[in-house]
Amino acid sequence: MLIKRPNDIPASEITPQSVYLRRRELLRAAMAGVGAAVGGAALLSAPAARAGAPIADVRPSRFSTDETPTERELITSYNNFYELGTDKGDPKRNAAQLQTRPWQVVVEGACEAPGVIGIEDILRDFPQEERIYRLRCVEAWAMVVPWVGFPLAALLKRFKPTSQAKYVAFETLYDPKMLPGQRRRVLDWPYREGLRMDEAMHPLTMLATGLYGELLPSQNGAPLRLVVPWKYGFKSIKSIVRITFTEDEPPATWNRMQPNEYGFYANVNPDVDHPRWSQKSHRMIGEGLFARKRPTLKFNGYGEQVAALYAGMDLAKFY
Amino acid sequence: MAATRPRVDWLVPTLKPVLFAACLLPLLLLVWRLVDGTIGPNPVEVITHDTGDWALRLLLATLAVTPLRRLTGWRWLVRLRRMLGLFAFCYAMLHFTTYLWLDQFFDWQAILADIAKRPYITVGFAALLLMLPLAVTSTKGWQRRLGARWKQLHRLVYAIGVLAVLHYLWLVKADLLEPAIYAGVLAALLAARMPCGDWWRRCCRRRLVGAGRQDVSAVR
């Protein structure tokens, strides 16, 4: 498949990334903080200290937008991750509770080689790339995120899906001890999402292990999350522990809860409003109080690459 | 307990500036967070939520005056009510202005479409519109001019409370806990005005005021 580089919003209009340049410094400060808080060198190698560790040999990707990434501080302090709390600031506050080592992902269902893969194996076996993607939330805000990760297709192929595999289902960890948000039934835990097989195998679809060159912070879905840049953010499920190949469309959490508000496809589409707000424009996080919203592009600006997946489908019906 | 007697002429004049400052505090805090940059990644969202929250809280505080007065017998509470109601209105106006300006940038077509199409905006707008005549007629002059009809007019506040809580219930994505708490408080405040609210009132008053004066006329 031929993937064209998008030519869209000029980079000059996007958030500066001053914090990116200071990330080592911040990392050191964070590590020192963790060390001081827990005391004892043994705990420095403990899971909580992992987030923010640099990822080795990250290659650039031709799929990256040349827009300037949103500041790291903003990407890691404004999160929808209800497992760590419903307020946007909760996930960062509660991040330390989520231990991401050891971490295993079960891959099963319609495949010839079902199995379990650990996060360290994932980081070792799949070459890690940096991909700077636009992220559009269903709540009409957006960021530009420099993810680190690899194509989902690479991982799926290893487990040899059969011809029966029409969809891929994903599941987030369910563990109320580490995920305090799960102590109340705000959503139908565990969080679940799904993709059609062709969407899952699309080269833009990735599994992210990091951002800004470092291992994912828990609030961003550590240690492994999905990133589907042409769909609303809620499709990009976080902290994945299970991947299942299925023949039928798998249940997706928000879709099951409010089918008229959140579709299974959830492709970014300015022509289909959310029943409670317009999707025609969005606010770029980090642009300040008086910044105008920006027009939202169909498929979040990735139409050239992905529109063909939906040829002949009525996107107002399959929203 | 010395209910309203002996008359405490100094009490209300002292409490008014304190209450004024207290009602202004959330706004000052908001401005401060804006100035020193601790307001977070999405300031417009914080301003919208904060002003909306305080509009609703002060509205409920306004509605709490009568039940509280009946409970305690402190008639002077009523003299603080206008300030609470006007502050609720001010925060609602700030809330609406934030929406008009920082959210929609005065795109009137989009705003009208929102008001017509989105139930939570429709009821919020209705609540704000209904607050307008109450704010205008809140003065002593209007109170005198309207006489008995002033009281009838100001019963609109019950509808405003219901609309504002509906607004909140309908805008929430998944976690209904907070709006449900407000709905519960509103329900309790409205129930206290029902005839069936009498029993707990009598019960509480007996305990609070003891066998003292029962100013039945104040219990309206």
Ligand code: HEM
């Ligand atoms: C024209 C009138 C109004 C408009 C256009 C309006 C609009 C909004 C918007 C856009 C939100 C944020 C929704 C979201 O984040 O999803 C909101 C939240 C809210 N509004 Fe309003 N509103 C109006 C009137 C009112 C009034 C009169 C009150 C109360 C007396 C009120 C109380 C609230 C509350 C409590 C919230 C939730 C804040 C939170 O989530 O913490 N609104 N409103």
